[in-house]
Amino acid sequence: MLEPAPFHAALANGPEGARAFWLRAEDGLRLRIAHYPGPEAAGGTVLLFPGRTEYVEKYGRVARDFAAEGFHVLTIDWRGQGLADRMLEDVQTGHVHLFADYQKDVAALLDAVDMLGLPRPLHLLAHSMGGAIGLRALSRGLPVAGAGFTAPMWGIRMFGPVRTAAWALSWSGARMGMGHVYAPSTGPGSYLARTAFEGNLLTTDRDSWDYMRRQVTEVPDLALGGPSLRWLHEALAECRSLSRLPAPGVPCLAYLGSNERVVDPARVRARMADWPGGRLEVIRGGEHEVLMENAATRARIVAQLAAHFRQSAEAARAQASA
Template sequence: MDRAPLYADVADGPADGSAWWLRTEDGVRIRIGIWGQEETGGTVLLFCGRTEYAEKYGSAAAALRARGFATLAVDWRGQGLADRSLGDASLGHVARFGDFQADVRAVRRAAEALGLPRPYHLLAHSMGGAIALRALNEGLDVASAAFSAPMWGIRLGPVAAPLVWTLSGVGRGAARVPGTGARAYVLATDFEANDLTGDRAIYEKLRRQVTVHPDLGIAGPTVTWLREALSEAARLSRLPAPPVPALTFLGGRERIVSPAAIRRRMANWPGGTLDLVEDGRHEILMDRPEIRERAYDAAAAHFRAHGG
């Protein structure tokens, strides 16, 4: 492992933050950000969503540190400062969704090598929730898991899925999904129209992060990414619930992932809890103060109750 840059000027995280490059078993360079390594309550492995990067979760690391936990956040392949496989760096792309599991294994090895405090807990948002569910079924060793709007299904219009399969079949897999833009969502979408957060200050911070450091951002996904994501959601729906205590947050104003898929999964997760946040949007952990503080309190209580 080698030291990597961490953009502390926009991360809004604890002062002890650091970042590291990791090399996966298939040769891809990814990045992790770490905060609160001296905390004694354990470490939260924070699995980011699509388009995201470690700095976005600096404030989450601060919230978790205030509750006694260290945080490790990951830049998945194809986003943040991790390697991108296409010439157009604005494209969100992965060749196979299963490739993310190589990133998970690299993260797990790094947590051990860096001596991050045990027990390990999982906090996964959106796309990170799909990656996490697969990893848990493959034996990822954590004491408990919490999910924020996990991508166990995607909300699409009636023609979107057939179009994706058609475009994939005619060699357009590396093209951007029609109807998505070439700019980061937070730059292309006014606050009033956004589906992420009801907190204007948070939204402006997200805009500043990718404006000051444009190398962090990506825009719309490729056809292959969406095809792979849809296929993975279908595969995940057929898997049993892993034997890990789970807490899942779902906003009443969710417009990006499938609430129905989340409800089905949690209804069949023995001992699992679904926390419905009536006025929450997609980014529960970055929504209005009363929403996000409630979520962090609940996640921390869940982690402490299952301390391993």
């Protein structure tokens, strides 16, 4: 059952008529979704899987570009972030009990497609942590014609000794009743709110930086701080598990900034090299948020993804009728 939820349309700057709703995952947690409408004669619906710390308003401009390309967009506040139920007493901590729990959120999002009567075929666009959730969902049969990823979290960028320490600390902390504690070098407060634009890890575009920063400063309830030790352990374990899976049989187009410093570029390159029909595009000079670079770059990526989704849908129809 869907119920109206708060939505900050002015901060999202998306297409007209966007709406947000509350819905429940199968374990009872309350999630928030947003529908950004496209034209009546739409080419389908993009299921947009956000990254860690993100929320539905962040993708308003992206949704506006997809609407111009003929697509609806449906996106979500994952459990523990945005306006969805937070997992800990310290609501600034990014936390999840099991990484597999995100698949309950995916199931709820798919239910909402039918509740809202959104057009098919469905397509996947997943960013960062959403890329790990999306790859797992694809391996479980997510019913999409095509997939797109930006800076997918198929590995977390850490150097050798740091990775070893992260595994040990997150594993032991979770088992000693300290899984709720912030991971080392992190803490409360949004990265956007406490970091200067110069030298940031997300974007080289000042307008996009201000757009994202304004959202978390004007609506502090959207903001999220660092991850918990439990989240870190679950994320590391999920990335390792995903690396052992075969590539899904879904056409894929992925993007990576040439200056990526958050996820592990080597893991992304390795996965895409083994993905039949997959293609990796590198955005020269891009940081982690390639869809939050300048408007021209965003529009170019969206146009390429829209063409990819249309081609994937045509191939799926041809295969079904053969």
